[in-house]
Amino acid sequence: METHCHIAMRLLLSKKRAMLMSLSGIVFGVGLFIITQAQTAGFERFFTRTALGTDGALHIEDRANQDILGPTVIKNAAGRPEGVVSMGKDRKYVEGVPFPGPITDALRRFQNIAAVSPVLRGDAQLESNSRQMPSQVQGIDLDDFLAVSNLAQQVVFGRLDDFRANPKGVMIGSQLANRANLAVGDPVVISRADHSERYRVEAIFESGVEHIDKERVILHLPEARAVLSQPFGVTYLQASLHDNDRAAAEAPHMQEVLGQLVVPWQEREKIWLDVFHALRASSALTVSTIILISGLGMFNTLGVIVLEKSKEIAILRSMGYLRGDITRIFLLLGGLVLVAGCVLGCLLGAGGTWLVANIPLRIRGVFSTDYFVVAWSPWHYVWAIMAATIVVLLASWIPARRAARLEPGDVIRGLNL
């Protein structure tokens, strides 16, 4: 093998410029593949982390009503049918979780469930000293909710302990606080229909998700019940999992057992996740074309080497080098470029990813970040190397076979004429 490697290296050096072109194509292809994957995966993971940290891995929502099966006919005032309403597989649902206690107990028996928190949600008016605006009240049991969310990390002003200690305390979203000109310690009135209550702003949070930060007001659950006039039941149960990736797989089983609609985070965020997947696939395909083009360049270069070095190949064959030896030499030639390309490409990818991670980029909306988000994953390197390997092997295999098929007698006789 050492001799083959030696010969391959010398043949490679005989076509330095062309080989450098192929090499740089592979280096840039591998490097850009890693950088783009790190970016798209980074944003996807960051989004997922935000989604899980804000809304948890599972929502146990509306109760399935087993008594009413089949589609429901909607009738107008005159009693004439106007349409048919049907929900998933002819199963009807009653809004909310009327008995959260037994459902929570049942949920906790699932091995993958880490924590469960009841949430009561409803619309209300928020009134500050300066203005009045619509808001979304969310009633929680703080300690339970901290176990299923990143609320503790989302507090930007005030203290969580002050909220915990004050039954009449509220936490409000950063954008809502800004628009209502509210600060920690300010009084605020929350009202719904003819019921209104006065509270004190104990903390301001920023989830990074625009619609949450713009309208959410967090109250202690008993206070939310009072404001929303809902003495029992909750809107949904929010659950965190030990293995978030299994949420979609386990949700149907939980739904069957609990008789409640169970929505996994993958379904809840399907649109955004699909966008991220499409972006990743698209960038991978785009960058792979660079590798493919460099592979074509390499195919050409190796083809030219076979033509130009047919005499040397014939001489090697006359010395006792087998067809397999010649194939090996040309595959090694490709392999040398591949190894160099992958090593340099990975270094470029790692360096580029580090640089990109330091580019300032302010994003608010689906998540909150002030820099490009990247994900460091060895799989990006593995995929990039695999893509380059497939292309280079294909680009080397055909010229290698052609070289091995040369008949030494024909080549030398041709040269002697």
Place this chain on the structure above:
Amino acid sequence: MPADAILRAENLHRYLGQGENRTHVLRGLNLSLEPGKLYAVSGPSGCGKSTLLFLLGLLDRQDEGNIWIAGELMSTASDAARTAARSRLLGFIFQFHFLLPEFTALENILLPMRKLGRLDADAMQKRALQLLSDVGLGDKGHRLAHQLSGGEQQRVAIARALANDPALLLADEPTGNLDVENSNHIFNILTELARRGHTVLVVTHNPELANRADKILRMQDGKFIA
């Protein structure tokens, strides 16, 4: 034919070209080469000398007939067996030196030895240096092919052909591109090799050099003539 012949060929036929251009180049040749002798094959251009050499050197396949080398039937052997025989038993010298230009003189000589793998690395290096010294190029082993003169290149090619100590050395017009002085030098080396026990078969146009062989095989129209 003698039983100890290093090479035997019987009824060799070879056609080249296709269709209307198909030519009967070799027409039923018989041949036996004894160890330690220098044979010269001479004849006019196109009479089939080089074609014969390629067949005997297992670089080409005959259309009819058989070839035995060191007692082994090679004409019907697999490509791998014929390649292995080339490595162990045969050495080639071509009209053009055909040195690998990316390698030094020393490395060119090491290439066949590395493939055969009969010696360890140190022994290969020693033998390659000795062969270079034998052809009078002991101090030029590190030079690339283009850094050597035509005569020097051909002498490196001879050293390379001898790398694996082949029983049979096949030379196709080895002096065809050389001046008189270098031609004589090369032929002296070949004569000396035969004296040391190698069988040498040289294709040459040069009657003066051919006359120095132990036996001259004259060819015409694909046959040996008396």
